[in-house]
Amino acid sequence: MNADQSTSARPVNAGQAREPVLRRAGAADAAEVAELWLRSYDAALPAVRRAHTDEEVRAWFRHVVVPGLETWVAEAAGGELVGVMVLDDDHLDQLYLAPSWRGRGLGDRFVALAKERRPGGLDLWTFQVNTPAHRFYERHGFSSAERTDGGANEEREPDVRYVWLPC
Template sequence: MTLPTIRPGRPGEYDEIARIWMESWTSTGLTPRSDSLLSDLRARLRREIDNGWSLFVADDRGTIAAMLALHLPTLLLDQLMVAPGHQGRSLGRHLLAFTREQLPDEIWLKCVRENDKAWRWYEREGFVFEKEEPNPATGFMMKHYRWKKR
C-alpha cells in the first residue's frame, strides 16, 4: 500500500480539513459531532494559520486523509488528526516522521488526558510526559509531552 503524500494544505481545502479534524476528534468519543463544533473548527483553523500554524494534509490520491498542524517557532505539534476511514494504516507514523523532519531536534505536544489511545501511542513513539494542566478554553486536562533527539 502506498502512503498518502504529505503536502501543504490549501485555502480552498480549509472546510474539508476542518471536517476531517472534527471526524477524527469525535471518533475519540470525547465530544459529539455537531454543526457548531464544525463551525468552531473552521474558524479556529483560519485563526491558527494567521497565528503561525504550518498546515499540512495527507493527500490520498485526491482525498484528504489527515491533517497536521505544526507551530514551528515553538516546536509544537499542535494537531495530528487522521480521518476515521484512514486510521490503522500507519498514517499517523508517516505524519510523525514528517514532523520529525520539520522539527528534528525537539517536539512538544499536548494531548487530552482522557484520550488514552492517543497519549499511549505518543509514549510508544518516544514522547516523554512532562506535566498536566487544564486547557482554559475547553476545560480538558491536557498532558504535555516532549520528544528530544538523542
C-alpha cells in the same frame, strides 16, 4: 517539489492503491481540513466536549490554521484528505486522521515528518482520557512532562504535555 511542499508516496505492490501523499495545505484545502478535523475529533474523543461550534472550527481553519501555521495534509488517491498535522513553532498542535485511516501507518508518517521538520525537538498536549494517543506518542519517543487538571484549556479537560527531544 521541495521538502516544504510534499513528500512522495512510498511505492506499494501493483494492483494496490498508493499510500496518501503528505503535502502542505493550501487555502483551497481549509474547508475539507476542517471537516476532517470535526469528524476525527468526534470519533476519537466522544466524551470530550468541544469548546467551539462547527462553524467556529471551520472559520478557525480557514482564517488562522491553514494560512498562518505550518499545516500538512495527507491526500489519498482520488484527492480525498485523510489526515492533518499542524506545527506551530516547535509545538505539534494538531494531528488528526480520518477514522478509517487510523492504525494504517499514516500517523507514523506524520510524526516522522514533524521530527524531520523540527529536529531540535517537539512538544504537544493531549487529553488524559485519550489513552490511545498516549501509547502512540510514547511509542514515538515522546515522554510525559506535565499533567494538568484542564483549567488552562478551553475544554476544561485534564491534559498531558508530551515532549520529544532528539538523542
